[in-house]
Amino acid sequence: xxxxFYYLPGSAPCRAVQLTAKALGLDLNLKATDLMxxxxxxxxxxxxxxxxxxxxxxxxxxxxxxxxxxxxxxADQYGKDDSLYPKDPxxxxxVNQRLYFDIGTLYARFADYYYPVFFAGGSYDPxxxxxxxDAMKFLDIFLESSKYVAGDTLTVADLTIVATISTxxxxxxxxxxxxxxxxxxxxxxSAAPGYKEANEEGCIAFKGLVESLxxx
Numbered sequence: 001x002x003x004x005f006y007y008l009p010g011s012a013p014c015r016a017v018q019l020t021a022k023a024l025g026l027d028l029n030l031k032a033t034d035l036m037x038x039x040x041x042x043x044x045x046x047x048x049x050x051x052x053x054x055x056x057x058x059x060x061x062x063x064x065x066x067x068x069x070x071x072x073x074x075a076d077q078y079g080k081d082d083s084l085y086p087k088d089p090x091x092x093x094x095v096n097q098r099l100y101f102d103i104g105t106l107y108a109r110f111a112d113y114y115y116p117v118f119f120a121g122g123s124y125d126p127x128x129x130x131x132x133x134d135a136m137k138f139l140d141i142f143l144e145s146s147k148y149v150a151g152d153t154l155t156v157a158d159l160t161i162v163a164t165i166s167t168x169x170x171x172x173x174x175x176x177x178x179x180x181x182x183x184x185x186x187x188x189x190s191a192a193p194g195y196k197e198a199n200e201e202g203c204i205a206f207k208g209l210v211e212s213l214x215x216x
Contacts, residue, residue: 004058006033010206012167013067014055015199016160020071022194024078068099071156084156095150098157105135107164118210136178143180154191162188170203
C-alpha cells in the first residue's frame with residue numbers, strides 16, 4: 001500500500017496530514033510540490049486534482065484534497081480503532097465542529113491577518129488581529145474542561161488545530177494569555193506521535209520562508 005502525498009513542508013494543512021499519518025502508523029510517499037515553480041499546474045497534477053491545491057493524496061487511484069477531508073478519511077480507512085475519529089455520532093459531531101472551527105475561524109483568521117503581510121508586503125490590520133484574539137478566546141473556552149479540544153482523548157481535531165496553533169506560535173503570536181491553550185499545546189508536543197518530524201520541522205521551514213519574504 002502506497003499513499004502518494006503532495007505537500008509543501010511549511011504548510012499547516014499539510015502538517016496536519018503528516019501528524020495524522022504518524023498517529024495511524026502510515027508511511028506516506030512524500031512528494032514535495034513547489035508552487036512557485038508551478039508544479040501544481042502540470043497536466044498530470046490537474047488531472048489528479050482539478051483545484052490544483054495541496055495537500056493532495058493519491059491512495060492507489062483515489063485522489064482527495066482539503067486537509068480536513070484527508071485526515072478524517074485516513075482515520076476512517078486505516079485506523080485500528082475509532083479513537084482518532086470516533087464513530088459515536090455525538091463524539092464525532094464534536095470533532096467535526098472543531099475541524100470546521102479550525103478551517104473557518106482559527107486558520108482562516110491566521111491567513112487573513114498574516115498572509116497579506118508575508119506574501120504581498122501589506123500592513124498588519126489591528127481589526128483582523130482582534131478577530132484572531134476572539135478565536136483564541138473561543139479555543140481557550142473549549143479547553144476549559146477537557147484535556148483535548150474535543151474531549152479527553154486525542155483526535156484528528158487536535159492534530160489539525162495544533163498545526164495551526166504552532167504556526168501562530170512560530171510567527172510570534174503571544175499565546176501566553178490563553179492558559180488552557182498553552183497547557184494543551186505543551187502536552188501535544190509529546191502526545192502527538194512524531195510531533196517533531198511531522199510538525200516542528202515544517203514550522204521551522206515556514207518561519208524561514210516568512211523571514212526571507214519579509215526582510216527589509
